[in-house]
Amino acid sequence: MKKGIVYIWITALAIGIAASSCTKDFADINTNPNASPHALPETLLSPALVSLVNSNLNRAMRISNDLMQVSVTVSESREFHRYVIRPTESDYMWSNWYVQLTNIRDIYTSASLTQQTGYQTYQGISLILDAWVTSMITDMYGDVPYTESNRGKEGIIQPKFDSQKDIYLDLFNKLDTANVLLAKNVDLPNATTADPLFAGSANKWRRFGNSLFLRLLMRASGKAESGAVAKIRKIVNEDAGNYPIMTGNEFSAVLPIGAATPLQSEFALYRDLDFSGGKGYSEFFINNLNAWIDPRLPKIATALGLGGGYLGITSGYGTGNAPEIMSTYLNTLKTDPHLGNIMNYAELQFILAEAAVRGYITGTPKTYYDNGVTNAITFWQATVPTGHLDKEDVKWNENVSQDEKIEQILLQKYYTLFFTDFQSWSEYRRTGHPVLPIGPGVQNGGKMPSRFVYPINTQATNPVHYREAANAMGGDNINAKVWWNKPD
Template sequence: MKSTSKNLFLLLCIALSLVNCTKIDDLQDDPNRALEVPPELLLTQLETRAFNTISLSAALATRQLVYTDGVNSDQYYNWQRSGFGAYDDLKQVQQMILEAERTGLPAYRSLARFFNAYFIIDMTRIFGDIPYTEALQASEANFAPAYDEQKNIYLKVLDELKTASEELSENGEDIRGDVIYNGDALLWRKLINSYYLRVLLSLSHKTGDTDLNIISRFREVVNNPQDFPLLTSEEDNGVLPFHNIEGNRYPLFRNNSLQTAYYMEKTFVDKLKTLKDPRLFAFAQRTPQAVDQNLEVTDFDAYNGLPGSAPLDENVDKAGNGEASMINERYYTEPANEPGILISYAELQFILAEAASREWITQSAEGFYTNGIIASMRFYGISESEIDIYLQNPDVVSEDPSPEMILTQKHIAMFLNTGWQMFFEHRRTGYPEFDISGGGVLNNGRIPKRWMYPAKELTQNQAHLDEAIQRQFPEGDDINAEMWLIRE
């Protein structure tokens, strides 16, 4: 009896343990969790991430704005490390590729090629060499990917972008979930090809590299519009519109610090005043002193800025005395405001103007330069009559615009938009000059050339990180080190 009872007890325990295990396993599977996500939902998410390029940090670093509530590292050029957060976006890109294959919708795979290129370029120009070929291989137990050399990254990206455009010309099926171009494959091809030219121009220091063939690639696109359509007007702009809907409003809407601590930068305002540029009235408010003096909104003397390189206490005093213009109130009062720009027709025209001035293409730089100015001014709501007056200004117009003139106009066109693009343009060309003459600039009075690698890499991928640093930077992981991209 004792043996029988003992056996029954053991069987009961085993049965109960099996039941409990089954219940635990059941709990691991959430019946409400989606195992498959339609590619159109992933596309919308990627678009909102890539096209929302409104950046106060970039505006401070590019001498468009000044901050007065403390010593800002972007303004005073004392930043250190950045992060690898864009790899989270790349995970979504990879997922969209899988969903495109599952659903038999190849257009989403083509768009994934573009977003893959976009996020990778954004990271490599921040750091230098980064993981690419072995990135996102955690499912294969690769948690410490090797770093690709920057040149190889660019070679792969250029091929990816070209392939993306070619595939979209063949697979023009309806693209749902597209909040940028409403599913228009031709417009996407225009954007991708225009972005391709931006990437090529960013390699302007590498025209002698026969592997890259920068100039011949550039000419191939410009001289074959049937095969490589480009943005043809402001209506083609690659922009993310904002709406007065919760979760879709302009990112600076009701931003408290924007209302109290952000002012226009002096060298930027002075340039607009010298050129008699009416875009100043769209960017800024009159100084409190000008308001007290009843100066008109359209009076250039009503505007002034704070030197971005001046010590904080000096700027605080000037702002307190009513000597400085704050940013235009529309940036924090209008929930829709202007859209985020990934790349615009105006930027493309300035790209072509610079390429012409470098004799990469045979067309005249003047026409592209003028078209870029017109497109930018229309974007900011400047009237046609004011545009005509502006284009008669001898300080603006030129039959042979210099690189400085072209980059100055690009700088104006990218006010508080297009992310850090203008900083990288300055790093590449030296134009426009960013003021570092004041006593507030840190980093020994220098403008950094990059960001240090994420701290997590020191503990999670140190061997490959050390190898990449030694390969690129004899001085070590330093913000003033020159990466391959900008090395002559």
């Protein structure tokens, strides 16, 4: 009981939303030393990345994969595949994201104070990671604490909630600033351990930041007030020389997690039964890969019987009608570094393909699409089969409607986002693609949930600002639309 209370208060303090009765002595006792403003940035970066990627993997497996029909859980107690998300699910990611956001912002402050070699690069890295983490928070909840968040040390313990529109516009500013800082091209000294993502390469961090910029701009592109379309055009066509982006898989942002510490995967210590038991791949996920004769299948899924084929099961099955599990996750995925994906080159190519189809940029959609398909396969160290891009279910079709082209792009992108936090779910909410079958037991009126509700702890410790945010969102429920998903 006491451990549970301490955990709640530590989390609330890190986010800056602890109750006003939280005393200074309590805060001093329970402050995470890694979050100290005096900590050097190189001591904060790697632990923050590992924590974030592993937290994302945990919930991708538990929630997002089932919602998006990657997998299907056969336990009746977990109904995500039926579009049921209970309020108790909201706290885990909120807490983990906000705690690491404190460390990320401390990287910026510490770099400013120390003025050591590469401090501008650490500042740029901090801004990119701030944009990444904050975008996940606001995409999954909507209006959230931002300008006053993570400021408990300043006495702000009940922060206001900012509108998602304002948050996105400020994230764009942060990514622009990061691009300028990293243009100085100062690599981090002795950063192989401190920076497990890009080993201190300012150039790779800059390309990741601008590619992430395009992800967020595309997400906001349906809102004219965001200015996203003009910015996409500027980055890709008008001022590309000043906005370098990923140009190959070697620039992908993938944390090389595995079996050993300090880069130990979330799943490394799972028993095989806990990882691959109790759920199987869905029919939708497996059937497309079967149709494409996709070489990624043997790298991620178990084959059945002597024939070595792959089968999925029905998502959204009715209560009491759990199907027999067929193909499951390969247990080698538990320590596969590909699951450390934050953003890869193939995703960027599909973003550019969609932008070209919508007329946001010049360029040939087929070229971007083909690059995406090819690099999504080679990302997994698999060989692209001869004639793969000419297969009936793979080849680019210029003679269909815009919506059908978007479906083709987003279907391929769906597989590229395998185990990548909640990106596939966010893309589905934004576009309605890929089109997913609706099972007979699906609830929530057959509608894909639009967000997480606010955590119960937040409702209790910041009630005034919580109610303001809930009213602004149109109600605190899983069907309330976030800003970029609301119809004009």
